[in-house]
Amino acid sequence: MSMHGLQQYVAFAETARHGSFAAAARTLGTVPSALAKAVARLEVELGVRLFHRTTRQVTLTADGERLYAQCLRLLAEVEALKAQASGTRLEPAGTLRVDLPIFYGKHVVMPVLARLVQRCPDLRLDVRLQDGYVDLVQEGIDLAVRVGHLDDSSLVARPMDEQQLVLCASPPYLAAHGTPTDVAALVSHRAIAFRMPTSGRHRPWQFLEGSVAVEMAPPNVVARVNDGEGMVEAARLGLGLCQVPDYMAAAALARGELLEVLADRRPGPMPISVVHAGGRLLPARVRVALDALTALHTSGAVG
Template sequence: MQGVQQFLSFAETARHGSFAAAARELGSAPSTLAKAVSRLEASLGVKLFHRTTRQVSLTPDGERLYRRCERVLTEIEDLHADAAGTRATVVGTLRVDMPIVYGRRVVLPVLARLKAEHPGLELDLRLQDSFVELVRDGIDLAVRIGALQDSTLVARRFDSQYLLLCASPDYVDRHGIPSTLAALEQHKAVLFRMPSSGRDRPWQLVQRGKAVNLQPRSELRLNDGEALVQAAVLGLGIVQLPSVMVDDELRDGRLVELLPSLRPLPMPISAVYPSQRLLPPRVRVLLDALTALGVTPPPPRPKTLKRRGSPPQ
């Protein structure tokens, strides 16, 4: 049976994506880790990493072994902490991946409170709207919006997000209020171009209890969510945005919600993390703090808007 050190060398290299970064974490030399991993590969008869001059990435065999190693090493760390009387101590680096706007407005304040409560906690935060591979990128926890694909990750739903059709009062004055899906298609749409694919994100609606995807024609596309909010406030057209992005604008009247009867079902917001029997305290406290937020209630249905202005041309 191989020594634990070889598996530890492998697991840290997988977590950091390079021998150099793993060596800094373990206080060792990169060449020492590389030799330990090579010996492990030789003894197991499988290739664990794809190697380049700058980084390493897991092979399918490596991913399976890493998931097993993570569970075992977590239990060892937990036993060590328990014996040392520090089981409840929240220390170490917490690596979190989250969507840009939701992360900035909802998750970051939670992390700030945790940092104040646990001075030994270090934060490594990535805000982006594309998905990352948690194991490959060494992420402890990711916040994801929408339906989750089947995977080996564990998911805990803790919130919901609502998509709203919005426009400025000035736009409503000039172009009128759409009352049906067919009328909506005749209005000016401001669309979000998804950075990951370069495609326009369709509007998600519900009509007669059935989900509908609408791909409206548009003369304006943006790849930034907050710019989309500003475009709507400036009267450039109708947008569909998460409620967390337009709460302030709806509250102070700079935007109004349109066609609330077509509002789609809320999208789940989940915390996902690698499958582990025992979670490190740093991850456990974040999960508990997110769960304690409670699910965001649906936005109130707006009062019936008076039909102002002429119908769209």
């Protein structure tokens, strides 16, 4: 591939990452028209349409999405080759784009990333906090933190932490409604349900009966909330029982504002992983972030 050809792929990849020629041009220090022409030439050479264009933004076609995934690996390898040729590992620089669950991202991951930026002054962060899953390649995300077992085999996952679900309620609620002693007794209780972001349905409550995993729909739902902190607050205010990750309720449990119910029926722990798109070589900014986050798992400093 000629240097001119490589520049066309860089122009395409940055435009795909930013969703506009103008934003990509600012990153590359050029003008939007130059990028548009480079991408147009690439489309002619490849014989495919890479973007759907509007006056305000560009979005990837199916062919563009496939090429973008390949370009990310190519550009990472070019960066690694430059580092190898100079005899050093490149210092982490540029923008690290991460997608994080809201509560866990704020309270666990953000402190790690903040220390990383303080240590690497040329590193910048683009943090997206949301509880739904996004397509890493399509959204140009370097790293994401995901809870649970992963179905996407195209992603590379590294263990970072684990979470347990706890069922809890406020002391006044339990005083008024009684403390359930088994799963069957929950049908008479009031529930605060989690509204799942993708389906809009209530997340089932999960338990272990002996060695058997069981699920049930939250009974008598008095409130449904799409945020874990909101669920904890609703339970603290006495609205009913809620089942949330242990780290979300830890402070309220420690203060006695919530009490755990059916602790001996907790479901098994779920893995928390840091994931990235597949590729043999990773940019320095991604490598150092992966090392920092997976170090928490090996040191037991999380959870």
